[in-house]
Amino acid sequence: MQLVLSLSPIDEPQVEGDASEWLFHKVGGVPLLVRVIATAWKSGCTSALLLHPKSDSGENLKRRLSSGPLASFRIKTIVRDHQFDPNSPSDWKSIESHLEPRFLWLPWNFVADRRLLKQMVAAGQRSRTGVRFAFPEGPTSTPMPVVVVKERLSRNGQLSRYLDDSSLARIIDREAPGWTVYSRQTARQAEHALVRRSGKEWDGIYSKFNRRLCWPVVRWLSKTPITPNMVTFCGLPIAMWSGYWFAQGHWGAYVIGALLYFATVLVEEIDGMLARNTFRESAFGCWLDSFVDYATYVPLFGGMTLGLTRQFGSRWMALGLLLLFGTAMTCWVAVRQRKVATTPDRPEQYLRRYYRLLEGDSGNIISKFVRQVHLFIKKGVLCHYVLTFSALGALPVFFCMAVFGSNLAWLLGLYTGRLFRAPSPVGEVQTAI
Secondary structure, X not given: OEEEEEOOOOOOOOOOOOXXXXXXXXXXXXXXXXXXXXXXXXXXXXXXXXXXXXXXXXXXXXXXXXXXXXXXXXXXEEEEOOOOOOOOHHHHHHXXXXXXXXXXXXXXXXXXXXXXXXHHHHHHHHOOOOEEEEEOOEOOOOOOOEEEEHHHHHHHOOHHHHHOOOOOEEEEOOOOOEEEOOOHHHHHHHHHHHHHOOOOOOXXXXXXXXXXXXXXXXXXXXXXXXXXXXXXXXXXXXXXXXXXXXXXXXXXXXXXXXXXXXXXXXXXXXXXXXXXXXXOOOHHHHHHHHHHXXXXXXXXXXXXXXXXXXXXXXXXXXXXXXXHHHHHHHHHHHHHHXXXXXXXXXXXHHHHHHHHHHHHOXXXXXXXXXXXXXXXXXXXXXXXXXXXXXXXXXXXXXXXXXXXXXXXXXXXXXXXOHHHHOOOOOOOOOOOO
């Protein structure tokens, strides 16, 4: 689908200062225009058409947009002798040859929610009438994105008349579908909202709680040169420090180790949120995150093994070796399944597809069981139990549960791996958020 943007806004007195100055004003560390276009790209648009006045050079715009997250995105510019009026039939007629049969009309300063915009683009590709955003309480005067069917727009003549058509489907959510940026205050509001929604759709209460703790750090990091991969590496030394305290073998050390492990998990949350918020997701970053994620289990469980052996005797060493074996096998199965289930450039799709396949096989009692308990082996959940059991002086209980759970996990992983080898349902599309 094509993205259409007019960079010559009219009748926008609320814009603070010159509107052209806001095109590359950074919102969450990313220039506003880059963020608007990149969000549309991540939501399913494959090209962009920029309508700009003579005062802005098309080549200069392309040059400023050709680096960073838009380096490989197709952008076409059209210079306008006068401001483009979306309610003028003649203006639409003048660019008709450049429009695709369906396109996304997006206000130049509207920072959309990526998840909702993706839903709208997907629905618009199937729609014969068009799709738009709408607040639950009803129409709003705030400019909204809309998927336009060119043939119907040609009959209506004006975008306002097109939007008034009651046959248009609406994407409605309890929260705002995006944020119009026209002042420093609204830019800050958009930054806060973007970070709040930088989680994943399958996040449970534990992950949501963890991410809430990370919000201030992510907002700060978004405005620095620090990359998500740099943040990822920070988790390893914290995990090693956590293992050191667990190895000391007494209650106070266990609590300190658990708190440090909790910090390791927060670092892992931060790198993903930062990557999504600044459009720096990559296949390498996904694999690096997984490698560091798996590597942190070694000092955690190794430290616990040494600590419990020091406190209770040598029989805990045998259990620790069994736990490390089960953990290594679980990680190996996960890596193997990720390679089978995803393409080399989209490894982040693993959990999304795994959950979909498990839900599709819910008639199988084992698949249903795995889907229900899978969240408990996620680090975002595990860190809460490590801290709880350590604080209650019940680390040996947690340790025994982990020995059993880790070895059950890799066996169940091998069993459910058959789902990835089955033919994919017709029409299954893997998309990212």
